[in-house]
Amino acid sequence: MNVFYEESGSFKVGSIVSRSDASLQVDTQHGKRAKLKSANVFLEFSSPLADFLPSVDNLAEDIDLDFLWECSPDDEFAYQELAADYFGHAPSAAEAAALISRLHGAPMYFYKKGKGRYKKAPQEALQAALAGVERKKREQEQIDGWVGELKAGALPEAIRSQLMTLLWRPDKNTLEYKAFDQAARELNLAPLRLAEKVGGIPSVPAYLMAGFLMEYFPKGAGFGKYAPPEALPELPLAEVQAFSIDDANTTEIDDALSLTPLANGNTRVGIHIAAPTLGVPVDSDIEKMVLSRLSTAYFPGDKITMLPDDVVAAFTLQEGRACPAFSLYAEVTPAFEPVAFENRIELVPIAANLRHAQLERVFNEETLANDPGTDYPFKRELTWLWQFAEALEKRRGKYDPTRPAQHDYNIDVADGKVSITIRKRGAPMDKLVSELMILANSEWGRMLAEADIPAMYRAQSMGKVRMTTRPEPHIGLGVAQYAWSTSPLRRASDFVNQRQLAAMIRGEKPLYEQGNAMLFAILRDFDATYGAYLSFQDKMEHYWCLKYLVQEGINEPTATIIKEDLVRIDGLPLRLRIPGLPELNRGDRVQLALVRVDELMQEVELRYTGRLEQVAEAKEDGEA
Structure with a gap:
């Protein structure tokens, strides 16, 4: 005798070897011995085992599901009852098995209620299920x-x-x-x-930009509608002629400087910072924009500004205008020692916006060491401020003329072509601006702390830089505290700190008091977003460096060892790991061979060919 049974959701057949009350031993059609539960057996038959399932499949194919559903009772039923009605006679074993198979394989039409028992699906449910199947088919x-x-x-x-x-x-x-x-x-x-x-x-930069915008500007980089800045309060006019120093592409001019001789022989240095907070009310459209974008995002060839162009234009320190500014005045002795500080909120006449490219030609290390006698705008002020900057650097304990020169890189893109230029870090005009901004950020941070007004500080200890709302040392800069305050047109941290400074200067209650949860939230969001923007800038710069290697046909670049297998490609802001490097010392120069560049995947493969000195010696020997 043979059995038709269910196992793991499918129907099988086997020949009975032995049976007990609850189970059977069968030989399957494939010759394997199996143990079955009696509850899984649907019917027994005596026809040949090998012919049974093919016969069942043929019969099942002829059973029309729609007709079967229509002639099924509305109540729960046993398959034997429906088989008798469908075939018009007591079904054979093959006919009964075919009907079970058809019912079991059509869960949209019939719901399984127990062994051999079913219930037809309601018409609405069936129609919905069939529509779903048709939809999936079309999809x-x-x-x-x-x-x-x-x-x-x-x-x-x-x-x-x-x-x-x-x-x-x-x-x-x-x-x-x-x-x-x-x-x-x-x-x-x-x-x-x-x-x-x-x-x-369309291009790798377009692909990278699409991902960046999707993550950080999901509604697009535009600004939408917003209420314009409010009219400024009446402000006193400063008796200075200030000037700024920026590269040619800078539109968000946050800072300017001035110099005024005093009757007592000292000099008053003015550090003037753009004042967007004076025309941007709390909770206004523009402030919400600042706290949403959090920073200007920079990348080669373009930028996404934190503020709209018209708002930037209203507050940027544009030459030929008297611009609203927060001014920190430092009284400095002839020995370049600051002895007093004063804060003012005022209109500052901006006499000039000096640009790096033009200024560096006449104001550099060589002209300062050996003045050729050439005159240029603000020569006296620039020379004095450079001397003051060096004194400030020494005061911070960071002056080291023996330190190897470091470089900054300008990456410009025009019509898909990239140019990379090098500027020595610590050049006079860079040091001048950076030292005075460090002075302003550290002194304003000190004043806010003394007034018990929280702010957004940068702190560094154990080699790690982090944001905090309380003053802590910044070891890398050598200052007791450092509150970012000098770029309010470009960074939300500086914008927020300017609000706190305004309260301090005016003697008013600050917008954010100690322990304010909103300030912590802004700090957290700013820190994460600012880091993400820098990461995107690095990714874009990495791509353009690879593009530059291909564009300029640089097949044998040289590099400097940073540590272990990490090198810096000479002339480019590009750090890479070179597998297979021998043991070399930090600062060693090596010759590399370019194997391949994959711009799309941003991959580059370089091979080490030797230390630079050894390569040069080998070439000389070959020529000899």
């Missing part, structure tokens, strides 16, 4: 069509419009994702490679 047809196009090298318009989302923040439930993912797997390509293959990547 799969759409997916298959898109996959075919992608594999043929075409990019369907529906996927093109979603491509950057698919690459950066995919919703795996969408048809577009399913098609794109399926095509990538079938072609054995990474998604980004497939996007390139079908022409979906």
Whole structure:
């Protein structure tokens, strides 16, 4: 005797070897011995084992599900009852098995209620389920069509419009994702490679920018509608002629300087900082913008400003205007020792916006060491301020003329071509500005702390930089506290600190008092966002450095060892790890060979060919 039974959701047959009250031993049609629970057996039959399932399958195919559903009772039923009604006679074992198989395989039509018992689905539920099946069928047809196009090298318009989302923040439930993912797997390509293959990547910078905007500017980089700044309060006019020092592309001019001789032989140095907070009320549209964007995002060739152009234009320290500013005046002795400080909120006449490219030609280490006698605007003031800056650097304990020169890099992009220029860090105009900004940030931080007004400070200890609302030392700068306050047009931290400074100067209650939860929240958000913006800038600079290697045909770059296998490519702000480097010392120069550059994946492979001195000696020997 043979049995028809269910196991793991499917129907099988076997020949009975032995049986007990609760179980059976059977030999399956494949010759294996199995133990079954009696409760899993639906029926017994005597026809040949090998012919039974094919016969059942043929009979089941002829059973029309819609007709079967229509002739089923509304109440729960046993399969034997329905089989007798359907076939019009007591069903054979094969007919009964075919009906069970059909009922069991149609869960949309019939709900399983127990062994061999079923209940027909309500009409509404059945129609909804069938509609779902039809929808999925159409969706799969759409997916298959898109996959075919992608594999043929075409990019369907529906996927093109979603491509950057698919690459950066995919919703795996969408048809577009399913098609794109399926095509990538079938072609054995990474998604980004497939996007390139079908022409979906206009450029690597555009691809990187799309991901950045999606993450940090999901509504776009535009500003939308906002109420303009309010009219400024009446302010006294400062009796100075101030000037700023910035590169040619700077529009957010936050800081300017002035110099005034005093009757007692001392000099008054003015550090003047743009004052957007004077025209931006608390909880206004513009302040919400500041606390949303948190910083200007910089990257080669462009930037996304924290404030709209018209707001920047209203408060930037533009030459030829008297601009609202927070001024820190330092009285300095002839020995360059600050002896007194004074704060003012005022209108500051800006006489000039000096630009790096023009100024560096006449104001540099060489002209300061050996003055050629050439005159230029603010020469006396610049020379005195440079001397003061060196005194401030010594005062911080950071002056070290023997320290190896470090460099900053300017990366400019025009029409897809990149240029990279080097500027020595610590050049006179850079040191002049940086030292005076350090002075302002540290002194304003000290004053806020003494007034028990919290602010957003940068602190450094144990080599780690962090943000805090209380004054703590910044070991790297050599100051007791450092409150970012000198870039309120570009950083939310400085904007917030300016509000706190205004309260201190005016003797008013500060917007944020000690322990204010909102200040902590702003600090946390700013720190995370500022770090993310810097990371994006590094990523873009990395790409343009790779582009520069290819553009300039640099196949044998040289590099300087930083540590272990980490090197800095000479002439570029590019740090890379070179596998297989021998043991070398920090500062050693090495010769490398460019193996490949993959701009899309931002990968570069370099091979070590020798220490620079050894390579040079080998070339000389070869020539000899």
